[in-house]
Amino acid sequence: LTIVDDPLAARLRSIVGETHVLTDPAVTSSYTVDWTGRWRGACRLVVRPGSVAEVASVVAECARFGAPLVPQGGNTGLVGGGVPAGGPGPGSVLLSLRRLDSIGPVDRDAGQVVAGAGATVAAVHQRAREAGWDFGLDFAARDSATVGGAVATNAGGERVLRHGPARAQVLAVQAVLADGRIISRISDRAAGGPVKDSAGYDLGALLVGSEGTLAVITAVRLRLVPLLPARVVAMLAVPTTDAAQRVVGLLRRRLDTLQSAELFHADGLALVCSELGLPLPFPEEHPTYLLVECAGRADPTDGLVEALAGATEVRDAAVAADAAGRAALWRYREGHAEAINAAGVPVKLDVAVPPAVLARAESDIRRAVRAAAPSARVVLFGHIAEANLHVNVLGATDVADAVTEAVLHTVAGLGGSISAEHGIGRAKAQWLHLSRSAEEIAAMRAIKTALDPAGLLNPGVIHS
Amino acid sequence: LTIVDDPLAARLRSIVGETHVLTDPAVTSSYTVDWTGRWRGACRLVVRPGSVAEVASVVAECARFGAPLVPQGGNTGLVGGGVPAGGPGPGSVLLSLRRLDSIGPVDRDAGQVVAGAGATVAAVHQRAREAGWDFGLDFAARDSATVGGAVATNAGGERVLRHGPARAQVLAVQAVLADGRIISRISDRAAGGPVKDSAGYDLGALLVGSEGTLAVITAVRLRLVPLLPARVVAMLAVPTTDAAQRVVGLLRRRLDTLQSAELFHADGLALVCSELGLPLPFPEEHPTYLLVECAGRADPTDGLVEALAGATEVRDAAVAADAAGRAALWRYREGHAEAINAAGVPVKLDVAVPPAVLARAESDIRRAVRAAAPSARVVLFGHIAEANLHVNVLGATDVADAVTEAVLHTVAGLGGSISAEHGIGRAKAQWLHLSRSAEEIAAMRAIKTALDPAGLLNPGVIHS
Numbered sequence: 001l002t003i004v005d006d007p008l009a010a011r012l013r014s015i016v017g018e019t020h021v022l023t024d025p026a027v028t029s030s031y032t033v034d035w036t037g038r039w040r041g042a043c044r045l046v047v048r049p050g051s052v053a054e055v056a057s058v059v060a061e062c063a064r065f066g067a068p069l070v071p072q073g074g075n076t077g078l079v080g081g082g083v084p085a086g087g088p089g090p091g092s093v094l095l096s097l098r099r100l101d102s103i104g105p106v107d108r109d110a111g112q113v114v115a116g117a118g119a120t121v122a123a124v125h126q127r128a129r130e131a132g133w134d135f136g137l138d139f140a141a142r143d144s145a146t147v148g149g150a151v152a153t154n155a156g157g158e159r160v161l162r163h164g165p166a167r168a169q170v171l172a173v174q175a176v177l178a179d180g181r182i183i184s185r186i187s188d189r190a191a192g193g194p195v196k197d198s199a200g201y202d203l204g205a206l207l208v209g210s211e212g213t214l215a216v217i218t219a220v221r222l223r224l225v226p227l228l229p230a231r232v233v234a235m236l237a238v239p240t241t242d243a244a245q246r247v248v249g250l251l252r253r254r255l256d257t258l259q260s261a262e263l264f265h266a267d268g269l270a271l272v273c274s275e276l277g278l279p280l281p282f283p284e285e286h287p288t289y290l291l292v293e294c295a296g297r298a299d300p301t302d303g304l305v306e307a308l309a310g311a312t313e314v315r316d317a318a319v320a321a322d323a324a325g326r327a328a329l330w331r332y333r334e335g336h337a338e339a340i341n342a343a344g345v346p347v348k349l350d351v352a353v354p355p356a357v358l359a360r361a362e363s364d365i366r367r368a369v370r371a372a373a374p375s376a377r378v379v380l381f382g383h384i385a386e387a388n389l390h391v392n393v394l395g396a397t398d399v400a401d402a403v404t405e406a407v408l409h410t411v412a413g414l415g416g417s418i419s420a421e422h423g424i425g426r427a428k429a430q431w432l433h434l435s436r437s438a439e440e441i442a443a444m445r446a447i448k449t450a451l452d453p454a455g456l457l458n459p460g461v462i463h464s
Numbered sequence: 465l466t467i468v469d470d471p472l473a474a475r476l477r478s479i480v481g482e483t484h485v486l487t488d489p490a491v492t493s494s495y496t497v498d499w500t501g502r503w504r505g506a507c508r509l510v511v512r513p514g515s516v517a518e519v520a521s522v523v524a525e526c527a528r529f530g531a532p533l534v535p536q537g538g539n540t541g542l543v544g545g546g547v548p549a550g551g552p553g554p555g556s557v558l559l560s561l562r563r564l565d566s567i568g569p570v571d572r573d574a575g576q577v578v579a580g581a582g583a584t585v586a587a588v589h590q591r592a593r594e595a596g597w598d599f600g601l602d603f604a605a606r607d608s609a610t611v612g613g614a615v616a617t618n619a620g621g622e623r624v625l626r627h628g629p630a631r632a633q634v635l636a637v638q639a640v641l642a643d644g645r646i647i648s649r650i651s652d653r654a655a656g657g658p659v660k661d662s663a664g665y666d667l668g669a670l671l672v673g674s675e676g677t678l679a680v681i682t683a684v685r686l687r688l689v690p691l692l693p694a695r696v697v698a699m700l701a702v703p704t705t706d707a708a709q710r711v712v713g714l715l716r717r718r719l720d721t722l723q724s725a726e727l728f729h730a731d732g733l734a735l736v737c738s739e740l741g742l743p744l745p746f747p748e749e750h751p752t753y754l755l756v757e758c759a760g761r762a763d764p765t766d767g768l769v770e771a772l773a774g775a776t777e778v779r780d781a782a783v784a785a786d787a788a789g790r791a792a793l794w795r796y797r798e799g800h801a802e803a804i805n806a807a808g809v810p811v812k813l814d815v816a817v818p819p820a821v822l823a824r825a826e827s828d829i830r831r832a833v834r835a836a837a838p839s840a841r842v843v844l845f846g847h848i849a850e851a852n853l854h855v856n857v858l859g860a861t862d863v864a865d866a867v868t869e870a871v872l873h874t875v876a877g878l879g880g881s882i883s884a885e886h887g888i889g890r891a892k893a894q895w896l897h898l899s900r901s902a903e904e905i906a907a908m909r910a911i912k913t914a915l916d917p918a919g920l921l922n923p924g925v926i927h928s
Contacts, residue, residue, distance in 0.1 A: 254761070444667070
């Protein structure tokens with residue numbers, strides 16, 4: 001039992017009920033550390049509202065108390081954006097949105113659905129598929145990550161090539177502003193909502209990717225995409241990243257069905273196989289690998305195989321059209337994060353560069369890490385169509401800032417972005433100036449001040 | 465010759481050159497009336513900068529003079545958002561972006577291109593197609609409308625079903641803020657830019673659809689879509705709007721190739737045929753018509769014909785796969801605006817409703833117009849997949865406000881949006897509250913004040 005002497009906790013209990021305000025550090029600690037173990041903090045309390053009205057009351061009460069708030073979804077973020085900072089003082093209120101997990105009926109003709117911020121990405125997939133549609137966003141953390149968090153960070157993942165990032169899936173947002181007022185383009189009507197809406201500023205579009213610093217997203221109306229049940233996955237061995245880009249370029253020009261194109265290298269594959277106990281996919285080792293997935297109403301296998309016949313740079317290929325075979329091939333790519341975490345606590349960065357300089361960016365990043373941490377192990381993988389690299393550095397936690405500094409400077413020097421799809425969070429706030437000009441940062445601060453004048457929403461995130 | 469005694473004109477001439485500041489009302493009047501003749505105003509002068517640096521200097525100078533600015537692209541807008549208001553006082557400065565019409569090289573691997581705000585939509589099509597790609601946005605005003613205007617209004621058009629509205633085409637924006645500072649996610653590098661970028665608030669996403677009230681868009685980096693050269697168009701006769709929705713639903717479920725689905729009715733078709741001198745498409749008249757277009761790498765005709773075989777509600781059909789035949793069928797749909805304008809000065813509204821209530825919205829709108837203007841003629845057409853109706857009312861200019869009020873209240877009562885793809889402009893500013901709550905409008909005003917504290921950018925647009 002916890003002794004309650006925090007008047008804010010008492011007020012919040014009156015809003016959400018006794019059991020949904022947690023103050024015991026033994027319980028709250030599961031909310032204040034991220035899954036990679038890199039981000040640890042402390043909170044004043046955890047509050048778990050069960051409706052948008054409760055979120056609004058909680059936020060208004062925190063505003064009255066001047067209590068900073070950290071919104072959290074599935075706590076699968078990678079930049080510390082959903083975990084409070086530590087340090088002295090009473091700490092932030094951790095606002096868990098997970099109980100807002102309802103998903104409305106699918107609007108079958110229009111292809112849209114309303115999901116609470118706490119619904120998992122996988123739950124939205126399931127609801128959409130039951131209705132003959134699909135949800136365009138997908139990534140490895142789908143079973144834990146919430147749509148609210150995915151939208152707040154503008155998450156990307158494995159189908160951006162075909163369907164775009166989280167931003168492209170959002171038709172309308174419901175959110176609670178810093179003072180507790182609700183803004184919403186989501187109606188309670190059974191009829192759904194308009195698919196197009198250009199009546200004034202798209203506040204939802206601003207909230208996508210704002211990482212909980214401008215408002216607390218409570219629900220989203222999502223566009224759905226056609227369900228394409230016939231799928232095929234191929235793992236391809238190629239000599240270089242340049243060759244991998246040319247192969248993907250050829251597939252994009254020839255195929256309507258391509259939806260994923262993932263890049264990894266021999267070092268990453270070796271780590272995955274050893275850590276996860278997987279067999280090597282090919283008799284020989286190759287420098288670089290591509291994993292591609294095609295999907296269609298009709299079986300896309302023949303089309304893929306025909307297109308690959310023209311790809312002379314492919315040295316070996318494994319193709320799987322059945323579910324088990326597809327999952328086995330995906331495991332080589334999706335296993336990267338798990339294998340890296342099993343091998344140690346990594347410095348993790350997520351960057352994008354102009355596609356024309358991807359190969360150069362890879363070698364420059366490796367060189368920059370070597371200079372900052374000579375004994376560290378660098379694993380690069382990512383989404384090749386967007387030239388989005390996930391940079392993982394093992395054995396460098398003691399020089400994490402130096403490694404981060406070196407990699408992000410390298411990326412910025414190539415005209416890239418220091419965050420492709422994970423956001424800025426706490427992890428990269430001090431480096432935001434590398435990707436954004438002083439004028440842009442001033443405009444962002446002006447918007448932050450306009451919507452959250454007291455600075456209570458996710459302090460320290462994006463704005464350092 | 466014009467007698468120059470306006471010190472602001474003299475300052476602007478020193479920035480953009482003598483010939484690009486126009487003060488003679490005989491010349492400026494072509495900028496201060498919209499093409500439908502519904503929006504007329506006056507301006508202090510027209511300034512036509514030739515680069516983003518000149519735009520920045522012009523805006524900074526206007527800020528120093530406290531002079532309001534109206535940005536204008538191709539002047540094809542439909543809500544008075546690019547035309548200054550009339551009234552007493554020196555009037556606004558009309559800032560024409562048409563000279564910013566350069567289009568960069570296409571980044572062929574990544575499928576992106578940078579276009580100046582003044583480049584026409586058709587020019588972007590052409591540049592993209594020369595490089596084996598296409599630009600996803602398309603609408604009838606393509607030869608005059610600029611990409612800057614299309615992005616500023618979040619224009620939609622005929623391919624939203626497949627590629628989304630203007631918002632979905634924008635990877636990055638360059639813009640000039642109210643004080644003349646430039647914000648940009650567009651690099652000068654030949655290598656292009658990152659395709660994904662989640663580093664801080666997406667200011668560009670906020671500017672899309674902000675109608676020149678938050679900043680002046682000077683250039684955009686656009687995502688391109690695959691070039692699908694094989695096309696087929698079908699015009700279908702159906703008994704009702706509900707039937708039309710069912711047919712389109714069936715085509716969406718069966719075809720990957722569908723990219724347009726347009727709705728119109730017997731009254732609109734009759735007007736088009738009489739005003740434009742076109743033959744009737746079918747031996748008999750039908751209540752309702754659909755125009756659908758499919759596109760693919762391979763000829764989509766067989767797929768469309770097969771899918772239509774299952775559409776028992778189709779009473780007659782005309783199919784054209786050759787360019788001339790496709791254009792002839794499109795003329796029945798795209799000719800609507802021209803035919804309506806030839807018949808008179810219409811009250812024009814652009815609304816979207818939840819797709820589930822489209823048929824009811826049509827009959828409710830007709831009834832509401834009849835009550836407000838018993839002798840008026842209502843023509844409804846639009847983009848059926850998004851339940852986006854273009855409402856045109858002829859013979860009602862004397863009761864335009866009453867008709868507008870009646871239609872917009874009807875739409876709002878059904879949970880729809882008072883602007884689907886044309887924006888709010890001056891035309892609907894007083895009705896914004898029908899689609900947006902007091903909380904949303906307050907948040908919009910807070911953002912407006914944060915970015916344009918003196919209120920100099922497009923006053924009277926969006927914010928009444």
